[in-house]
Amino acid sequence: MRRVTVHARKAWLQGLSPKENREVPPLDYPLVLRMKARFPELHMSINGGIQSLEQAESLLAQGLDGVMVGRAAYHAPWDILGDADRRIFGVANPVATPEEAVRAMIPYIEAHIAEGGRLHQVTRHMLGLFAGRSGARAWRRILSEEANRPGAGVEVLAKALSAVEGEALRAA
Known part of the structure; x- marks a missing residue:
């Protein structure tokens, strides 16, 4: 073809x-x-x-x-792609929320770091994941400030995710 x-x-x-x-x-x-x-x-x-x-x-x-x-x-990846598998291809979406998407990325990020990569090489592409949601600013700030530090690991991602989840609880 x-x-x-x-x-x-x-x-x-x-x-x-x-x-x-x-x-x-x-x-x-x-x-x-x-x-x-x-x-x-x-x-x-x-x-x-x-x-x-x-x-x-x-x-x-x-x-x-x-x-x-x-x-x-x-x-705004979640807004554009979060429901694409179901709507375009008629199959179940692999994850139901942006938070699940972050958690699903952890093994890939750990493997990337283990191979000599740096956290920010992955997370810079995730900055818009929570666009328009409570906690989006904290998510971006934490990843922008901390993910490019030498030795940064998935604990930075966990911190940023906790900030988003905390903001969501406060907003509810």
């Missing part, structure tokens, strides 16, 4: 900064949908500007084979 992923935004090679290139040129989803109609034998995925799981579902419903979600999933 041949696969292609099309970014729906033109990149301007001169005159725009990388940040402006993510915002100024318009997204052209209809062009990508026309490409899929023209080449139905290709497994075609779309990338660029997808902001929600609902938007991803809509693009899939229009005939695309895949959707890449970038920055939105990075900044």
